Amino acid sequence: MNMLSRKTVKSVSSSFWMQSLVALVVFCLCHLVCGYSERDRAHDLMSRYPLIDGHNDLALQLRILHNNRLSQIDLHNVSKVATDISRLQAGHVQAQVFAVYVMCGAQQKDAVRLTLEQIDVVRRMCTEYQDFELVTSAQELKNSEMRHKIACLISVEGGHSIDSSLPTLRMLYQLGVRSMALTHTCNTPWAESSSKLYNVFQRQNNSLTEFGKAVVDEMNRLGMIVDVSHTSWDTALAVLKHSKASVIFSHSSSYSICNHSRNVPDWLLHELKKNRGLIMVNLHSKFISCRDEANISRVADHFDYIKKMIGAESIGIGGDFEGAVGFPKGLEDVSKYPALIQELLQRNWTENELADVLRRNFLRVFEEVERVRDQLSSKRPSEIQIPLEEVQNPCRLVLTPPDVKGLPSDQNSSSSAEHRSPCLLILVTVLLLSILFVTE
Amino acid sequence: MLTKVVLASCVVLWISSCAVNSAEDLMTRALRLMSETPLIDGHNDLPWQFRKQFNNELNKVDLHTLSTTHTNIPKIKEGRLSAQFWSAYVPCDTQYKDAVRQTLEQIDVVHRMCEKYPETFMFASSSKEIRDAFAMNKVASLIGVEGGHSIDSSLGTLRTMYQLGVRYLTLTHSCNTPWADNWLVDTGSEPSEHNGLSLFGKQLILEMNRLGMLIDLAHVTVTVMNQVLDMSQAPVIFSHSSAYGVCPHKRNVPDEVLKRVVKKKGVVMVNFYNDYVTCSKTANLSDVADHFDYIKKVAGADIIGFGGDYDGVTRLPEGLEDVSKVPNLVVELLRRGWTDEEVKAALGNNLLRVFEGVERVRNEHTQLNSAHVSGYAGSTIRLIPLLYLYDKYEIQVSSG
Numbered sequence: 001m002n003m004l005s006r007k008t009v010k011s012v013s014s015s016f017w018m019q020s021l022v023a024l025v026v027f028c029l030c031h032l033v034c035g036y037s038e039r040d041r042a043h044d045l046m047s048r049y050p051l052i053d054g055h056n057d058l059a060l061q062l063r064i065l066h067n068n069r070l071s072q073i074d075l076h077n078v079s080k081v082a083t084d085i086s087r088l089q090a091g092h093v094q095a096q097v098f099a100v101y102v103m104c105g106a107q108q109k110d111a112v113r114l115t116l117e118q119i120d121v122v123r124r125m126c127t128e129y130q131d132f133e134l135v136t137s138a139q140e141l142k143n144s145e146m147r148h149k150i151a152c153l154i155s156v157e158g159g160h161s162i163d164s165s166l167p168t169l170r171m172l173y174q175l176g177v178r179s180m181a182l183t184h185t186c187n188t189p190w191a192e193s194s195s196k197l198y199n200v201f202q203r204q205n206n207s208l209t210e211f212g213k214a215v216v217d218e219m220n221r222l223g224m225i226v227d228v229s230h231t232s233w234d235t236a237l238a239v240l241k242h243s244k245a246s247v248i249f250s251h252s253s254s255y256s257i258c259n260h261s262r263n264v265p266d267w268l269l270h271e272l273k274k275n276r277g278l279i280m281v282n283l284h285s286k287f288i289s290c291r292d293e294a295n296i297s298r299v300a301d302h303f304d305y306i307k308k309m310i311g312a313e314s315i316g317i318g319g320d321f322e323g324a325v326g327f328p329k330g331l332e333d334v335s336k337y338p339a340l341i342q343e344l345l346q347r348n349w350t351e352n353e354l355a356d357v358l359r360r361n362f363l364r365v366f367e368e369v370e371r372v373r374d375q376l377s378s379k380r381p382s383e384i385q386i387p388l389e390e391v392q393n394p395c396r397l398v399l400t401p402p403d404v405k406g407l408p409s410d411q412n413s414s415s416s417a418e419h420r421s422p423c424l425l426i427l428v429t430v431l432l433l434s435i436l437f438v439t440e
Numbered sequence: 441m442l443t444k445v446v447l448a449s450c451v452v453l454w455i456s457s458c459a460v461n462s463a464e465d466l467m468t469r470a471l472r473l474m475s476e477t478p479l480i481d482g483h484n485d486l487p488w489q490f491r492k493q494f495n496n497e498l499n500k501v502d503l504h505t506l507s508t509t510h511t512n513i514p515k516i517k518e519g520r521l522s523a524q525f526w527s528a529y530v531p532c533d534t535q536y537k538d539a540v541r542q543t544l545e546q547i548d549v550v551h552r553m554c555e556k557y558p559e560t561f562m563f564a565s566s567s568k569e570i571r572d573a574f575a576m577n578k579v580a581s582l583i584g585v586e587g588g589h590s591i592d593s594s595l596g597t598l599r600t601m602y603q604l605g606v607r608y609l610t611l612t613h614s615c616n617t618p619w620a621d622n623w624l625v626d627t628g629s630e631p632s633e634h635n636g637l638s639l640f641g642k643q644l645i646l647e648m649n650r651l652g653m654l655i656d657l658a659h660v661t662v663t664v665m666n667q668v669l670d671m672s673q674a675p676v677i678f679s680h681s682s683a684y685g686v687c688p689h690k691r692n693v694p695d696e697v698l699k700r701v702v703k704k705k706g707v708v709m710v711n712f713y714n715d716y717v718t719c720s721k722t723a724n725l726s727d728v729a730d731h732f733d734y735i736k737k738v739a740g741a742d743i744i745g746f747g748g749d750y751d752g753v754t755r756l757p758e759g760l761e762d763v764s765k766v767p768n769l770v771v772e773l774l775r776r777g778w779t780d781e782e783v784k785a786a787l788g789n790n791l792l793r794v795f796e797g798v799e800r801v802r803n804e805h806t807q808l809n810s811a812h813v814s815g816y817a818g819s820t821i822r823l824i825p826l827l828y829l830y831d832k833y834e835i836q837v838s839s840g
Binding site: 120396 | 499
């Protein structure tokens with residue numbers, strides 16, 4: 001009996017372990033299958049609704065690393081950066097807003113020239129590679145998806161790039177710029193930055209001046225998206241109240257989750273909602289977790305929170321790759337976006353909500369901005385100029401006529417085109433007549 | 441006595457009718473030629489007047505009635521102007537300061553002028569668009585940037601200005617750039633900094649060829665003229681310069697250069713400014729015609745054009761006081777025995793030939809780039825001299 005029970009006990013315990021092992025294996029397999037299917041789902045979703053990302057600073061890296069010499073690199077695979085064509089394709093990025101950024105130190109120096117050079121490098125990049133297609137309208141963006149191209153859009157990052165000149169703004173639009181952030185980390189003479197890094201153009205209670213409003217008006221008229229990432233909250237509020245079109249934060253996150261001044265507080269989110277605008281979440285670790293490290297889960301917290309505040313229809317993605325050092329684990333470069341979408345799927349975001357976040361919200365805003373432009377089509381280009389006292393500096397010339405070119409001469413209304421032939425004929429006539437009468 | 445009086449009267453009547461008829465014939469002929477071939481003027485500074493007089497506030501200007509400039513819409517129509525390179529000029533004082541921004545503002549004012557008067561102006565940036573505008577009875581409006589200081593020594597800036605519709609760059613105004621010497625060096629009043637063009641200046645020339653941007657040699661030294669004529673793959677222009685052989689002013693073009701321009705199939709568009717026409721403060725229409733005759737004699741009618749410099753200068757010849765008077769100059773040329781073909785060449789056919797040549801070179805460069813990418817060697821054989829030049833001037837063909 002004892003031997004039998006020992007055997008029975010033995011067989012019972014070994015079968016228990018067998019079952020546990022099987023259960024464990026099945027559990028792991030399930031988990032693997034489920035996880036695999038979530039990843040699959042994310043890729044599948046993104047291949048149907050590929051991403052429009054709101055902000056990438058590759059142009060800046062091209063300048064820093066290669067002095068804008070595109071001929072020295074192959075944009076399919078670029079080292080030392082987080083963005084290249086291969087990885088954009090792997091990350092299901094169908095459209096990228098490339099930022100044209102020049103340092104605040106160039107303000108009132110050669111910011112305009114540097115801006116033109118950055119626009120030039122983005123244009124060259126996007127026209128020289130068949131995988132890219134430069135687009136300047138919502139319709140072109142949609143068309144590029146059907147043609148399986150990565151659409152390039154151009155945004156300018158900082159109002160200092162226009163040197164307080166509306167004609168310059170217009171010329172940037174003509175060069176293909178479709179969005180402009182009103183400030184970077186420095187105040188302009190007419191808008192305030194969230195950063196106090198540069199001690200310039202400090203004002204009290206005048207975060208968006210009259211000229212600043214004229215800039216917003218002209219952007220509305222042109223059909224250029226107004227971007228308030230980097231601006232102070234007061235400036236952002238003033239813009240939201242003044243703009244006739246929807247406004248975006250091209251790369252900012254939630255202040256409630258991470259209280260960095262670059263992020264957006266709840267009350268401002270609500271203003272954005274009223275404006276039917278868009279907040280495109282920035283993935284940089286310091287804005288996600290307020291620390292040097294972050295993870296995908298923390299990023300997803302921002303999405304969850306903003307969705308709770310103002311709905312999924314107000315959200316987009318503005319990764320800020322190349323514009324910052326330090327990205328969350330699992331989101332190190334532009335090929336990793338699907339991991340974020342996977343996380344959101346696991347948090348029960350619906351496919352509809354994610355399709356909105358990935359691209360439909362941005363397209364809605366872009367089309368709305370174009371609609372406002374069409375409504376304003378009878379308005380003349382603005383001739384407003386910034387008052388000199390607000391912008392005077394040694395590099396800004398008030399032109400006086402030099403010697404060679406001066407005022408036009410007074411108009412002479414006499415038209416005395418010479419006719420030599422009639423004079424000669426008159427002389428001949430007189431001679432003939434005199435001959436006739438003299439020979440009388 | 442009575443017979444003599446009657447005879448005298450008949451003589452007078454007959455002679456005066458001949459006079460009237462021939463003048464009318466010439467003007468009719470001139471206007472006919474100007475209706476068949478567009479008058480393309482190489483240089484007009486109205487945009488500068490907009491800035492000086494009105495701070496670029498076009499809302500305060502009515503171009504139909506503006507009376508303080510050489511140029512307005514009624515005068516343009518009377519003068520049969522069919523195409524104009526409007527000058528986007530900013531003074532040399534802006535060099536190393538805000539030249540780029542101010543130039544963008546001048547480019548903008550030309551665009552706005554065309555938008556404000558769409559029944560008169562049609563913005564143009566190609567030879568085809570000049571012809572299209574002419575067919576629609578509108579003034580083709582192009583842009584030339586007057587002075588290399590406007591690009592702040594930046595090829596990226598040059599390219600973006602091309603994108604904004606700029607189709608010629610005058611390499612200097614009356615100041616040296618960091619890469620080119622201006623005409624004042626030839627007067628001895630300024631030292632040469634580059635002995636013509638620096639290496640960057642030469643790279644710029646090749647880039648202008650590649651882009652399809654016309655190279656304008658008004659305002660440069662003779663050395664620069666010769667260096668550009670040496671190396672440019674495309675024809676070149678002088679947008680507003682006259683003949684040194686008639687008036688030895690350093691803004692004018694010497695005979696040896698005129699002959700080289702013939703070989704290059706370029707164009708010299710005669711400037712009407714008195715100081716460059718007679719080398720004195722006064723001039724008349726006939727003096728301007730002398731320049732046309734002289735260039736025809738030295739180099740042939742195929743390199744002549746009109747570059748009045750209206751609204752850019754203070755002293756203009758008697759008979760050519762504003763843009764409405766230009767047909768009278770055409771009459772004078774006809775009176776001097778110019779053939780219809782020669783007149784039409786000067787009016788616009790020469791410039792169109794140059795522009796088409798420049799566009800052809802641009803297209804060949806595009807082919808070169810694609811060939812380089814695709815590895816197709818055939819089209820590159822013809823372009824090997826180009827590759828040599830790229831190598832010589834350290835230009836890298838874009839990979840893509």
